[in-house]
Amino acid sequence: MKVLVLGAGQLARMMALAGAPLNIAISAYDVNSDAVVHPLTQQQLGSGLANAIADADVITAEFEHIPLPILEQCQQSGKFLPGSDAIQAGGDRRLEKALLTRCGVASASYSVINNEADFKQAVSSLGLPLIFKSALAGYDGKGQWRLKEPTQAAAVWQQMADFLAADSKQAIVVEQFISFNRELSLVGVRAASGEVKVYPLTENHHVNGVLSVSLARQVNEQLQQQAEQKFAAIANGLNYVGVLAIEFFEVNGNLLVNEIAPRVHNSGHWTQQGADVCQFENHLRAVTGMPLGNTELLRPTLMINILGEDSAPAAILSLAGLHIHWYGKAKRPGRKMGHINLSANSLAELKARFAKLIDLLPAVAFPELEQMLGQISD
Amino acid sequence: MKVLVLGAGQLARMMALAGAPLNIAISAYDVNSDAVVHPLTQQQLGSGLANAIADADVITAEFEHIPLPILEQCQQSGKFLPGSDAIQAGGDRRLEKALLTRCGVASASYSVINNEADFKQAVSSLGLPLIFKSALAGYDGKGQWRLKEPTQAAAVWQQMADFLAADSKQAIVVEQFISFNRELSLVGVRAASGEVKVYPLTENHHVNGVLSVSLARQVNEQLQQQAEQKFAAIANGLNYVGVLAIEFFEVNGNLLVNEIAPRVHNSGHWTQQGADVCQFENHLRAVTGMPLGNTELLRPTLMINILGEDSAPAAILSLAGLHIHWYGKAKRPGRKMGHINLSANSLAELKARFAKLIDLLPAVAFPELEQMLGQISD
The missing domain is CATH 3.30.470.20 (ATP-grasp fold, B domain)
Known part of the structure; x- marks a missing residue:
């Protein structure tokens, strides 16, 4: 059985180690270099996504921040699990929050910010303190802002405005700050x-x-x-x-x-x-x-x-x-x-x-x- | 750390799987093909023992039936563990039995048979039943003969005589048959x-x-x-x-x-x-x-x-x-x-x-x- 993993990092590597005893051969597609490598040896096994898809029995992913055209190409093969919708829901906080709402699963109250009007509306409706997270490609504490006091609002908004201006695909999801145990x-x-x-x-x-x-x-x-x-x-x-x-x-x-x-x-x-x-x-x-x-x-x-x-x-x-x-x-x-x-x-x-x-x-x-x-x- | 394994079978493969989390990279020398491969992917990494030895930090083995020139070449590198003596003791029953005697560790009484005189001497001194094992390259029940009754002696010797005639390096080690629990x-x-x-x-x-x-x-x-x-x-x-x-x-x-x-x-x-x-x-x-x-x-x-x-x-x-x-x-x-x-x-x-x-x-x-x-x- 051949499994193609989107991403060639440590998660693909550990899948390769876990898959070998099951006679599952893992190859890994490096989204940045377009190379197909063995995730343990990093030896090149081929190149180009189309060949890799054709060669695989199953396609999966080790990360969620994958360009949409790649996700669509994998989805069209009929071999992609957990599939494009799931990967996108993990990679875009707007989709993630909508998913949680649709499934009836509790999370912090939120709204989506694309401009200053959205920002002001969110501050007034959700109240402070708030935590703002980039919709795309932010984790491990990157792409996050906090707003505790009304006096900081203009400065925090300016940072986010710069961030939004730099990437038209981005948005910001703001949530009530949860004081958790x-x-x-x-x-x-x-x-x-x-x-x-x-x-x-x-x-x-x-x-x-x-x-x-x-x-x-x-x-x-x-x-x-x-x-x-x-x-x-x-x-x-x-x-x-x-x-x-x-x-x-x-x-x-x-x-x-x-x-x-x-x-x-x-x-x-x-x-x-x-x-x-x-x-x-x-x-x-x-x-x-x-x-x-x-x-x-x-x-x-x-x-x-x-x-x-x-x-x-x-x-x-x-x-x-x-x-x-x-x-x-x-x-x-x-x-x-x-x-x-x-x-x-x-x-x-x-x-x-x-x-x-x-x-x-x-x-x-x-x-x-x-x-x-x-x-x-x- | 790079470890070269003599032999490219499942033991080298499982070493590769166990070594990866320790950042130990395993290559495997296939004694038959002279190729150096990754034991998991079987992808060729190089060829020739000299290059493989030069490239390795440590050399070890996954089997004991290795031609002596290869063992000596590895031994000379100063990188070979457990080393040529140990591998040879595992691959030649004559050396193995001598080792056990030298270490004072009990095993079945034995003698070495190179010809019919040795055979007759062994039968008379050790007594029946006896088990005969080829000195070299016999395991998993291959290269073994049993002698229970004196009437079978001529027939059993003939099989062993043919076996010895086919390979001048071979000998047979005969042991008292152990009735074990x-x-x-x-x-x-x-x-x-x-x-x-x-x-x-x-x-x-x-x-x-x-x-x-x-x-x-x-x-x-x-x-x-x-x-x-x-x-x-x-x-x-x-x-x-x-x-x-x-x-x-x-x-x-x-x-x-x-x-x-x-x-x-x-x-x-x-x-x-x-x-x-x-x-x-x-x-x-x-x-x-x-x-x-x-x-x-x-x-x-x-x-x-x-x-x-x-x-x-x-x-x-x-x-x-x-x-x-x-x-x-x-x-x-x-x-x-x-x-x-x-x-x-x-x-x-x-x-x-x-x-x-x-x-x-x-x-x-x-x-x-x-x-x-x-x-x-x-």
């Missing part, structure tokens, strides 16, 4: 048959807007059920096939959707060691029509992103339950270079191992881990 | 520092001389300690670096070494799901000088070889704790095409899952599984 995400998978399996809710910690740590542990049943219902509503609403990730804000026991990602997701990397079948394998199983794999938690596991570093102290490899996953990428400040998965047989053991790991990691490259450890409730 | 194997890893870590003893079931099922479970402490002592004696005796496998006969609570394999081993494939760090990763850690990984049992796991089949019923993928590992090879009768790992949280659960799996697998392709299930003691 925790950020959680649910990664799950839906088969073409409609069958849905989800992993346990994961607790996410961001630093400067970028995911730093995800923790998967025994979940609160009430929250898990809430999340699963929302997952099913969205996945069914899109007639989705594959792995889908939903980021939530938890507000006093209620979950509001922050955003969706129509793909395998950074907050699901822990599943490589902490779940029976990992998200990469389950995505491939779903899009190739194999039975879905068991998504149960095997053992409490946390994932730590490695940002901007291409090495880590060798001593960490001596820790039981530790696995390192490098992406084979060239070093660049802030770039996602790899991640560490740390597992244990109990939450208490995991916290003890995390403390040992923190002692071994350079604090400059891995900031705020101590605080995160302290925030893990029993 | 079980076949067990111990897979472990030794670092250049001398540090040793071993996995739990694995119980192996063969069908027609080929490994069919390996079971890893909580071990008998007395047996495990015995096995670990023998492992350390052999690994230290060879100044071994990497994963080493030792096959034992259990005879009334005592372990006799049957044979050693200076490499990752089929009876260690269960470690991909059943151990914290699998044998492929630990081999790479050892030969590249990284700290060894935890070898503890995570959960009871059994491995079932897939022989001569290139597909399995899709329904088995629905079973919790089941992972399939295909090797991407062309179908051929009896060929090792892949394996299934089945894990559970307890031995009782594993037996229940095994029973379900047996119901789903075609009995012709997977013979004797029912009997093996029945033989698993509580």
Whole structure:
């Protein structure tokens, strides 16, 4: 079975590693270079999207910010899963918010801003504080503005006006600022048959807007059920096939959707060691029509992103339950270079191992881990 | 880090999959074709051993039946681990038996046969029944003869005489036939520092001389300690670096070494799901000088070889704790095409899952599984 992935980054690479044991051969289409490469070796396998589409049994994507003509070309092949609609909903906040409304899934109140009149209307109808996000291609904290005080309105609007003027396809989605208790995400998978399996809710910690740590542990049943219902509503609403990730804000026991990602997701990397079948394998199983794999938690596991570093102290490899996953990428400040998965047989053991790991990691490259450890409730 | 593997089969492939997350790039030298390939994609990366040696940081092997000039060329590079002596000891039963004697590790009494006089001497000194094995390149039940009754001696000798006449490098090692209770194997890893870590003893079931099922479970402490002592004696005796496998006969609570394999081993494939760090990763850690990984049992796991089949019923993928590992090879009768790992949280659960799996697998392709299930003691 041959699967073509749009995008040739670490998610395609980890799909290749998970697919090999299933005899699924992965090729990756680099949208920027038009090259088709093997995502592990980066050796060129061909070039041009048309050939790659013809050669593939199934096409999927590792990211959502894909030019529309490419999405349409893939969609026309009849091989594209989860399909163009789902990818677009993940790549355009206007479509995403409309999807959530259509599926009856709660999220922050919002409106769309294309000009100053929209801006003023939003401020007056939604009230402050507000958070503004670019409709297209903004994540990891980029393309975001906040407005807390009326006196800042003119300055904030000017920044957004410049941003909108630079790209006629852009818009800004403004939302009421949510004061949340925790950020959680649910990664799950839906088969073409409609069958849905989800992993346990994961607790996410961001630093400067970028995911730093995800923790998967025994979940609160009430929250898990809430999340699963929302997952099913969205996945069914899109007639989705594959792995889908939903980021939530938890507000006093209620979950509001922050955003969706129509793909395998950074907050699901822990599943490589902490779940029976990992998200990469389950995505491939779903899009190739194999039975879905068991998504149960095997053992409490946390994932730590490695940002901007291409090495880590060798001593960490001596820790039981530790696995390192490098992406084979060239070093660049802030770039996602790899991640560490740390597992244990109990939450208490995991916290003890995390403390040992923190002692071994350079604090400059891995900031705020101590605080995160302290925030893990029993 | 670049590691060159002598041999481009499934063991090199699984090393490539285990090495990628550590940023270890594996290339594989196909001894027959002289090509250097990526063991996952089989794409050619170069040709000729000299270039491959020059390009590698470390050289290792996935099999022991390697022509001596190749071993010597690798040894001279100073990059070869576990090294030529260890590979030769695994590939020549004469050296293997001498090694065991030198290390003071018990195995069946034996002698070496080069001619009819040796044969007659062995029969008279060792007594019947006897098992004869070719000194070179015989495994999976090939190149073996048995002698139970004196009346068969002439006929059996004639077969062996023909065998010896066909290859002047060959000899035959004859051993007293061991009436054993079980076949067990111990897979472990030794670092250049001398540090040793071993996995739990694995119980192996063969069908027609080929490994069919390996079971890893909580071990008998007395047996495990015995096995670990023998492992350390052999690994230290060879100044071994990497994963080493030792096959034992259990005879009334005592372990006799049957044979050693200076490499990752089929009876260690269960470690991909059943151990914290699998044998492929630990081999790479050892030969590249990284700290060894935890070898503890995570959960009871059994491995079932897939022989001569290139597909399995899709329904088995629905079973919790089941992972399939295909090797991407062309179908051929009896060929090792892949394996299934089945894990559970307890031995009782594993037996229940095994029973379900047996119901789903075609009995012709997977013979004797029912009997093996029945033989698993509580």
